[in-house]
Amino acid sequence: MKKSFLLISLLCSVTLIFAQQAPHFISPSDVYSLKQVKDPTVSPDGKWILYGVSKADSIKDAFSTKLFMVSWDGVETVSLTEQTKNPSSYAWSPDGKYISFMASPSKEEKEDHGNQLFLMDRRGGEPVQLTDIHGEIQSYDWKKDGKQILFVVKDPNMADTAKSKIRKPYAIDRYHFKQDYEGYLDNRKSHVYLFDLASKKLDTLTKGTYDEASASFSPDGNSVVYVSNITESPDRNTNTDIFVIDVKNNRSVKQITTHKGGDFSPKFSPNNESIAFFKSISGDAYNAYDQPQLCVANVKTGDIEVISSSLDRPITTFTWAPDNKHIYALVEDDRKQNIYSFDVHAKTNSLVTNAEAVFSDLSANDLGQMVVLYSDPHTPNEIYALDGETPRKVTKVHDEFLAGLKSIYVKGFKSISSDKTIVSGILYLPDSVSRNMPLVLFIHGGPVAQDDYSFDESRQILAGAGFAVAAVNYRGSSGRGFAFTKSIYADWGNKEVKDIIGAANYLIKEGIADSSKLAIAGWSYGGILTDYTIATDKRFKAAVSGAGSAFQFAMYGSDQYVLQYDEELGAPWKNVKKWIDISYPFFKVDQIKTPTLFMASQNDFNVPVIGAEQMYQAFKHAGIPTELVIYPGQNHGLSIPSYLVYRFQRHIDWFEKYLK
Known part of the structure; x- marks a missing residue:
């Protein structure tokens, strides 16, 4: 009897262990397991790669970031910041002996001064606070000799200094007066400062009534490049130009560009003679559909060449090669993002990689050793090093997580719209033989963005729940050229x-989707398009509209896009018909039949909560099945893990209710 009982217990234990280890489709609760690898950067000697890993903490219900470094060959990994809370903007000191990063000081160390720069020995030990700057540090850059650091600092906020901790009333006089994550905008400016490590003194390089940004040293340390909008009314355009300060001699300032559009992200060449930068195609005061061109300016002559003119695709990141003749860059192209090499003088380009995947966060040290993040439909971001121009996997952060997952079947497709336009998409299925399934069209935001061949947690969770899921790169998306986007x-x-x-x-x-079981969902412009689509096509049996809007009149003055509205649409009272036309879902509510779950973030200034509230109220009035979810204290993107889990689960529950 005892033997039989022991045998049964053993079998139950084995069964339980097997069940725990059996692969499963990715699900909402995997938010707590999936890590995010971020911002790899190579040490000056090329022996180590510094990077961050973000992960959800289920107890604190928050994401936390820790720093690690991995050897160039991927053999050794070292944890660096176990006790530091969410370090960011990390970098190597020029001699490679130290790691700098931004973090919040402890309360006894003047936490009210905001994030400060810390320094820690890469071999171990506690980080040391290097700065105590009054104001908001926006960015920093090391001088090559390691003796000075360049800072961009926003003026101190004097509205929160009262002992009572009660903020002064917002007194606003700006045209562009609100921005998501920042809140209501004041008139504080950001300027460039020079910090001396020996004396701990901060020297002012720029001042005045304009903002400066993206400041960095030339390799020889004699010059500083930055961008600024010095037009009469910077709030009323997106112009930025590039300037160079002679910090060695008289600190004179030279303006490099005069394009009426945007010139931004400048980087000196290794020989100090040229500056590479991005330039907008359009010279309009505002053009939401623009795409960056890669340019090179001669510092002495001011001559500027567009070296990517033959490539009608967005360029997202670049780094100089040590020979001063080539630039490596990341280029979006129809669901992919690969590494290209640009010949500065010939103005030609060639593919370095050509994968159905997404390379991102490309960076290099002075030796030309490059690192990059790589993701494909079955692999979240991992760090790859380039041996010459050949990518090699370095980290294995996600191996354990992926080992427990059943793979979702992912493939690209192309469809033809009613006006004969060819459109690219990506399909996600539980397996390769799935047919006649309930279909969820999960629409990306932007609109200037693209769904790509990277690991897509959102769509894979829905596919794992038993739906066919489609991403659609509709017109307005990036990756197909400027005309397609605009x-x-x-x-x-x-x-x-x-x-x-x-x-x-x-x-x-194609037999993939059941025509009687169609659904649509999206966030931001994806939510807006959800509203547009269910107001156009009555076949949709369910929808989830997240951070969307339909009565666009209500957005004027309540969101952050006033410049786009004035430039693209005209003021509502001057162009009433246009505003009515683009608000048609609100005016067609009585014709909509689709049960819709509306979602919004309470503190969102990007697409304010009123967009969801108005449609929810209209649906209630019309008797259309609807619910409204508001995420407390959140901005446009959700940052609390439990809210992300909840959002995924609510999508699944809503679609199961109306499609299955």
């Missing part, structure tokens, strides 16, 4: 909806 200018909810419906029709025709 084609929706002042014509919202028209071409994009044709593309979304065209993708649904294609997947129905």
Whole structure:
């Protein structure tokens, strides 16, 4: 009897262990398991790679970041900041002996001064606070000799200095007066400062009524480059130009660019003679659909060459090669993002990688050793090093997590819209043989962005719950050229909806989707397009509209896009018909049949909560099944792990209720 009992107990234990280890589809609770690898940077000697890893803490219900370094060959990994709370903006000191990062001081060390710069020995030990700067540090850059650090600092906020901790009333006089995550905007400015490590003194390099940003040293340390908008009314345009300060001699300032659009992200060449930077195609005061061109300016002559003119694709990041003749850059192209090499003098380019994947966060040291993040549909970001121009995997952060997952089937597709436009998409299925399934069109925001061949947690969770899920790079998306992106200018909810419906029709025709079980969801512009689509096509049986809007009149003055509205649409009282046209979901509520779950973030200034509230109220009035979810204290992007889990689960529950 005892032997039988022991045998049964053993079998139960084995069964339980097997069940715990059996692969499963990714689910909402995996928010707590999935890590985010961030911002790799190579040490000056090329022996180590510094990077961050962010992970959800289920007890604190918050994400925390820790720093690590891994050897160039990937053999050894060292944890660096176990006790430091969320270090950011980390970098190597020029001699490679120390690691600098931004972090909040402890309360006894004047926490009210905001984040400060810390320094720690890479071999171990506690970090030491290096600065006590009054103001908000925006960025910093080391001088090559390691004796000085360049800071961009925003003026101190004098509105929160009262002992009572009660903020002074907001007194506002700006045209652009609010911004998500920042809140209501005041007139404080950001300027460039020089910090001497020996004396701990801060020397002012710029001052006045304009903001300066993106400041960095030339390799020889004799010059500083930065960007600034010095137009008469910077709030009324997106112009930025590039300037150089002679810090060695008389601190004279030379303006390098005069383009009416944006010139930004400047980087000196290794020989100090040139500056590479991004330039907008358009010279308009504001153009939401622009894409960056890669340019090089001769510092002495001021001559500027566009070296990416033959490539009609967005360039997202670049780094100089040590030979001063080439620049490596990341380029978006139809669901992919690969590494390109640009010949500065010939103005030609060539692919370094050509994968159905996404390379991101490219950086290099002075020796030309490059590191990059790599992700594909089955792999979250890992660090890759380039041996010459050949990528090699260095980290294995996600191996354990992926070992417990059943793989989602992912493939690209192309559909044809009613006006014959070819549109690219990505399909996610529980397996390769799935057919006649309930379909969720999960629409990206932006609109200037693209769904790509990286690991997509959101869509894979929905596919794992038993849905066919489609991403659609509708017109207005990036990665297909400037004309494709700008084609929706002042014509919202028209071409994009044709593309979304065209993708649904294609997947129905291919036998993937059940035409009687269609759903749509999205966040931000994806939520806006959800509203547009259900107001156009009555076939959709369920929708989740996140951080969206439909009565666009209500957005004027309540969100952060006043400049876009004035430039692209005209003021509402001057162009009433246009504003009515782009608000058609609100005016067609009585014609909508789709049960819709609306979501919004309480503190969102990007797409304010009123966008969801108005549609929810209209649906309630019209008797359409609806619910409203408000995420307390959140901005446009959710930052609390439990809210992310809740959002995923609410999508699944809503679609199961109306589709299955």
